[in-house]
Amino acid sequence: MKVVRTEAELQEALEPARVSRRSIGFVPTMGALHAGHLSLLTAAREQGDVVVLSIFVNPLQFGADEDLAAYPRSEEADLEMARDAGVDVSFVPSVDEMYPAGRSTTVSVRGPARLLEGAARPGHFDGVATVVAKLFNQVRPQRAYFGQKDAQQVAVIKALVRDLSVPVEVVVCPTVRESDGLALSSRNAYLEPSERTAATVLWRALQAGERAVEEQATWEVVEKTMEQVVANEPGVALEYARAVAANTFEAPADGEQVLLVIAARVGRARLIDNLPVRR
Amino acid sequence: MKVVRTEAELQEALEPARVSRRSIGFVPTMGALHAGHLSLLTAAREQGDVVVLSIFVNPLQFGADEDLAAYPRSEEADLEMARDAGVDVSFVPSVDEMYPAGRSTTVSVRGPARLLEGAARPGHFDGVATVVAKLFNQVRPQRAYFGQKDAQQVAVIKALVRDLSVPVEVVVCPTVRESDGLALSSRNAYLEPSERTAATVLWRALQAGERAVEEQATWEVVEKTMEQVVANEPGVALEYARAVAANTFEAPADGEQVLLVIAARVGRARLIDNLPVRR
Numbered sequence: 001m002k003v004v005r006t007e008a009e010l011q012e013a014l015e016p017a018r019v020s021r022r023s024i025g026f027v028p029t030m031g032a033l034h035a036g037h038l039s040l041l042t043a044a045r046e047q048g049d050v051v052v053l054s055i056f057v058n059p060l061q062f063g064a065d066e067d068l069a070a071y072p073r074s075e076e077a078d079l080e081m082a083r084d085a086g087v088d089v090s091f092v093p094s095v096d097e098m099y100p101a102g103r104s105t106t107v108s109v110r111g112p113a114r115l116l117e118g119a120a121r122p123g124h125f126d127g128v129a130t131v132v133a134k135l136f137n138q139v140r141p142q143r144a145y146f147g148q149k150d151a152q153q154v155a156v157i158k159a160l161v162r163d164l165s166v167p168v169e170v171v172v173c174p175t176v177r178e179s180d181g182l183a184l185s186s187r188n189a190y191l192e193p194s195e196r197t198a199a200t201v202l203w204r205a206l207q208a209g210e211r212a213v214e215e216q217a218t219w220e221v222v223e224k225t226m227e228q229v230v231a232n233e234p235g236v237a238l239e240y241a242r243a244v245a246a247n248t249f250e251a252p253a254d255g256e257q258v259l260l261v262i263a264a265r266v267g268r269a270r271l272i273d274n275l276p277v278r279r
Numbered sequence: 280m281k282v283v284r285t286e287a288e289l290q291e292a293l294e295p296a297r298v299s300r301r302s303i304g305f306v307p308t309m310g311a312l313h314a315g316h317l318s319l320l321t322a323a324r325e326q327g328d329v330v331v332l333s334i335f336v337n338p339l340q341f342g343a344d345e346d347l348a349a350y351p352r353s354e355e356a357d358l359e360m361a362r363d364a365g366v367d368v369s370f371v372p373s374v375d376e377m378y379p380a381g382r383s384t385t386v387s388v389r390g391p392a393r394l395l396e397g398a399a400r401p402g403h404f405d406g407v408a409t410v411v412a413k414l415f416n417q418v419r420p421q422r423a424y425f426g427q428k429d430a431q432q433v434a435v436i437k438a439l440v441r442d443l444s445v446p447v448e449v450v451v452c453p454t455v456r457e458s459d460g461l462a463l464s465s466r467n468a469y470l471e472p473s474e475r476t477a478a479t480v481l482w483r484a485l486q487a488g489e490r491a492v493e494e495q496a497t498w499e500v501v502e503k504t505m506e507q508v509v510a511n512e513p514g515v516a517l518e519y520a521r522a523v524a525a526n527t528f529e530a531p532a533d534g535e536q537v538l539l540v541i542a543a544r545v546g547r548a549r550l551i552d553n554l555p556v557r558r
Binding site: 109111167 | 444
């Protein structure tokens with residue numbers, strides 16, 4: 001596995017693949033890799049000729065009062081995991097390499113980026129769209145892999161790819177969970193033991209919501225059901241529990257793929273989760 | 280020459296070039312082609328294997344009170360000129376093809392896009408950056424050709440390419456002028472005969488500014504010199520006459536490439552021109 005830290009090194013590493021038109025699968029991450037990332041790397045390994053991982057804690061997608069400085073960093077362990085997963089090239093740029101002085105371009109997605117996470121984290125999805133647009137241009141993959149866990153990010157990236165005709169196929173892989181249902185997240189590292197137990201309430205609320213959907217409850221009742229489950233868990237502060245259309249994150253219309261989405265604070269961690277449902 | 284109107288047709292037309300890794304030179308235009316565009320096509324023909332022209336009057340880059348409806352359209356003559364210039368593929372998409380319903384992504388460049396044309400035409404450079412980012416993804420050229428005449432657009436596109444790591448070389452071709460100095464522009468078609476004569480004042484002002492630079496005048500005096508030339512021409516309303524750094528469009532610092540830039544209204548036409556100078 002090659003580890004490259006500049007765009008020039010990345011291009012040099014990928015040139016043989018481009019010349020021979022081998023397909024590139026790309027997994028962009030912020031590091032702190034866990035089994036969720038591993039599932040993306042495994043899919044990229046199975047479906048493509050060359051697997052590229054990026055590790056970049058993107059400052060643009062953190063708000064001023066968010067956890068940029070505290071965000072877990074574990075480059076050595078990440079590269080070890082990448083090697084074991086069959087990654088060919090790991091791109092680990094510095095902030096200065098990605099954003100030299102004088103940077104003045106921003107990619108903004110309205111639509112799915114306006115609501116819920118977008119409302120809770122102003123500028124977050126502009127930061128995501130900008131870095132992903134740049135990484136796509138640097139790596140030029142045929143396929144790029146994202147986790148269903150960050151469902152609104154997926155909707156934003158699909159909109160970006162569609163609107164700007166980015167020549168990449170966005171592959172979404174299922175959320176990976178602990179045995180008790182907690183969705184894997186690098187931010188789970190912030191949880192104290194008692195918080196770790198309480199954090200399963202997100203998954204329990206989503207499951208209760210799903211049961212209500214199966215029982216033909218209205219979306220309003222489905223949302224109340226999820227809220228009630230969280231309300232019964234001390235130490236967890238609900239931010240939202242909603243049923244939304246998967247592509248727009250607006251209220252669902254008939255026949256649209258629906259997502260139950262939830263966000264809550266547990267201790268220092270702000271956690272999100274979601275569950276696709278059909279009615 | 281192939282004329283294609285959808286992205287799918289474009290990809291089909293370009294696939295042989297991609298497979299054989301022939302270089303693609305791209306000239307994005309809004310049609311109403313003149314000798315200025317022709318110089319771009321000629322450069323693309325000389326430097327690349329495959330020449331792609333796009334003709335798309337991009338509504339995003341027109342303000343609500345601007346000349347979108349009136350903008351000259353001459354597709355048949357444009358395609359004839361393209362054929363004669365050795366263009367291989369002309370991409371002529373509809374607005375619906377480029378911007379289907381639900382479009383929600385915008386590319387914004389601050390920096391050079393904030394001032395002068397950016398201030399006079401709010402949203403203009405967002406529209407330019409968004410369509411150019413999309414066209415670059417659709418065509419994926421090795422080189423793209425732009426006219427020096429639209430100097431601030433060039434600065435915006437260079438910033439976009441740098442900031443988002445777009446894998447394209449931006450080639451800037453000199454402004455093409457009528458024998459009396461008027462810079463070629465599709466908008467010159469708006470000029471009545473007497474206005475056409477008066478419009479040469481932009482070039483006369485730039486030349487007077489250049490002489491002042493050669494005589495070691497301060498930038499302030501250079502600007503006043505240009506303003507004075509325009510003030511002596513009845514029927515021409517100056518918008519600005521400035522000396523700016525070519526990359527940032529801010530006030531020039533020592534040693535930077537300087538542009539004299541000018542904008543004025545002549546009859547229904549809003550005209551711009553510029554002249555690179557060295558001190």
